[in-house]
Amino acid sequence: MSSARYRPNASRPSDSPSDSPSSTTKNVATTTEEDDRRNKFTILDALRVLAGVLILSCGTSYLATSGSSLTWGYNPWWTRAREWKGLLRGTVHLTDAQLATYDGTDPSLPIYLALNGTIYDVSSSPGTYGPGGSYHFFAGRDAARAFLTGCFAEDQTPDLRGVELMYMPIDPEPGHPDYKEPGERRELSKGERKNRHARELREARRRVREGLEHWHTLFRGDKGKPYRRVGEVVREEGWLEKLEKRELCEEARKARPVRKDL
Structure with a gap:
């Protein structure tokens, strides 16, 4: 009787490490980690996108404004290099007498003017604020009152007391189109006159603040x-x-508005 020959079982699973369950699990985990890395949006990626958008916006603004602005006309102080240079140099504190020496007559000094206590450097416009300039009388002083009243010769002073009166209405005089004879208009009671005065005074003071802020905006460089x-x-x-x-x-008195709601 012939001896039986050994035949390997064809259905026996392979013992290859690559086909083991643990190896398959590792491969799936590795693939998942790679997918996560590819799909993950990091903070650095966000910064790159923002930087690209900013550069594109600046370039478009430069072209749209014919090279005059990289920020679409928005000009806050922190976008101006001269402001950062000024911060490094420090803040100056001058008395009115010391401020007077910065009127442009000394070429070694900058040209300063003040507005309601704040000092501004206007050296970039010597033809305007320097000697012989059309607004030289503003240089070296705080003429806040004149900026509001327009009386440049008389009001070269920081004294703003009473300047709000220029915005308070006055009753129309005979001959004015809005003038009414006493019998044609309703007389206000004492309380009504008091309330009207308070309302008009608040409005006048608001206009004083806005008038000053208009000039502050100019001298800060915001325009x-x-x-x-x-x-x-x-x-x-x-x-x-x-x-x-x-x-x-006189000029401020003539500019006072005429009251209409009599």
């Missing part, structure tokens, strides 16, 4: 002018009370 804030005027306590109180100049 594109190469000016900048450099410091503050130093004044002793009670300085305002020592000045003689002013009346409204």
Whole structure:
């Protein structure tokens, strides 16, 4: 009887490491990790996208504004290199007497002007604020009152007391189109007159603040002018009370609005 021959079982699973369950699990885990890395959006990726958008916006703004602005006309102080240079140089503090030396007559000094206690450097416009310039009378002083009243010769002072009167309405005089004879208009009671005065005074003071802010905006450089804030005027306590109180100049009196709601 012939001996039986050994035949390997064809259905026996392979013992190859690559086909083992543990190896398959590892392969699936590795593939999942690679997919996660490819799909993960990191903070660095976000910064790259933002930087690209910013550069594109600046380039488009430069082309759209014919090279005048990289920020679509938006010109806050932190976008201006001269402001950062000014911060490094520090803030100046000058008395009114010291400020007077910065009127452009000394070419070794910058040209300063002040507005309601804030000092601005306007050296970039010597033809305007320097000697012989059309607004040289503003240089080296705080003429906040004149900026509002328009009386440049008389109101070269920081004293703003009473300047709000230029915005308070007056009754129309005979001959004015809005004038009414006493019998044609309703007389207000004492309380109504008091309330009207308070309302008009609030509105006048608001317009004073807005008028000053208009000029602050210009001298801060927010409107594109190469000016900048450099410091503050130093004044002793009670300085305002020592000045003689002013009346409204003629030009400001003539500009007062006429009351219509009589």
